[in-house]
């Protein structure tokens with residue numbers, strides 16, 4: 001039989017349950033998106049790199065169609081005359097919608113869409129409390145999730161591929177500062193590199209100036225590796241690390257059950273909170289995006305994001321807290337900017353990472369927790385090397401003053417931005433707004 005395999009966020013051959021299932025057929029392989037024109041350079045570059053690597057793995061037989069997936073995949077099914085399209089099932093809001101649209105378009109021409117497996121170790125929606133209800137807090141979810149055995153990775157299938165019919169690889173302007181290495185082989189190398197230092201993860205993962213984390217988020221977001229493969233390789237070497245992977249699974253579960261939380265409040269009360277808007281808010285937002293808030297650790301992080309397409313987890317929390325609690329903007333504003341820049345953009349982890357920081361998500365951080373950007377910088381970038389790397393205007397300062405250039409005589413000698421807000425005052429303002437919300 002002939003069939004189509006439709007790749008989405010599972011751009012790999014190994015440990016791909018749906019592809020293995022499809023591989024008994026002669027396959028046309030396809031990827032479809034309308035997004036390229038809308039993506040900013042970091043994202044466009046990383047998606048294209050991922051697709052080029054996948055195409056190389058497929059002997060240059062990938063059909064790449066720059067069109068709405070429902071139209072693209074149904075037209076392709078007609079062109080090849082197949083009865084079945086296979087794909088990995090999506091559990092995120094836009095993915096579920098897209099797959100429903102593709103299924104409907106295929107049904108109209110009498111073709112079946114077979115959705116198999118997921119991008120997760122445990123299928124979203126399956127971890128439940130003894131009474132069958134979903135977990136709303138991470139720790140009990142982790143306890144239940146960690147009791148479930150991780151299956152062995154699925155073997156890489158032998159594929160019988162048909163010649164492609166559409167090869168719309170876009171000619172995009174790459175961001176010259178980002179050095180994206182994509183693809184399944186590179187993901188496997190990244191895992192091997194990390195396996196050698198996983199024992200140091202617990203002690204180094206929060207230090208922003210060093211590479212103490214796995215950097216597997218890019219490969220996971222593009223589906224160039226399955227988390228099952230990661231856990232099988234690392235075994236029980238680091239529970240702390242597996243717990244981080246479980247956050248990804250938890251947020252996927254929460255989003256699957258609450259699709260509106262992609263861009264809406266998990267805790268709806270927070271939509272009633274007082275937020276800033278207007279010209280001053282727009283200027284603050286721009287300074288935050290540009291890495292020009294006058295707070296060194298925030299600016300270093302924001303510049304890491306735009307120049308590399310990745311940001312350290314600690315830095316994501318600091319910058320998110322700054323946008324919400326120092327600038328009083330809604331979390332969606334920041335989440336949108338992250339989405340446009342992060343090469344590891346993941347809808348559930350991004351929206352819920354933001355909502356966690358805002359205090360309106362699951363496991364809400366207590367309302368009175370307002371990250372102090374100076375103290376965070378001193379604690380997690382003690383030598384100031386992270387700041388020095390991304391904010392050259394401050395590179396001349398020593399480790400004591402680099403976090404507080406306003407205390408140094410020559411702090412602004414190289415044109416570094418003045419602080420756009422006073423953290424102590426804005427903290428009080430945030431607490432006032434929270435109190436008001438509680439009283440209503």
Ligand SMILES: Cc1cc2nc3c(=O)[nH]c(=O)nc-3n(C[C@H](O)[C@H](O)[C@H](O)COP(=O)(O)OP(=O)(O)OC[C@H]3O[C@@H](n4cnc5c(N)ncnc54)[C@H](O)[C@@H]3O)c2cc1C
Pocket residue numbers: 205213214215216217218220221244245246247248249251311312313314316317320338342344345346347349350351353354357
């Ligand atoms: C505001 C905010 C936005 C975020 N947006 C994203 C996003 O778009 N995409 C994304 O992959 N992660 C996101 N995260 C989570 C986390 O910052 C990144 O997963 C991590 O920095 C990626 O680097 P790493 O692979 O080296 O992480 P490691 O520390 O090596 O962790 C291993 C893997 O565990 C998962 N993970 C780790 N921490 C988290 C977490 N807090 N939530 C969910 N999964 C986690 C990721 O898949 C990660 O690759 C966000 C966090 C915050 C606070």
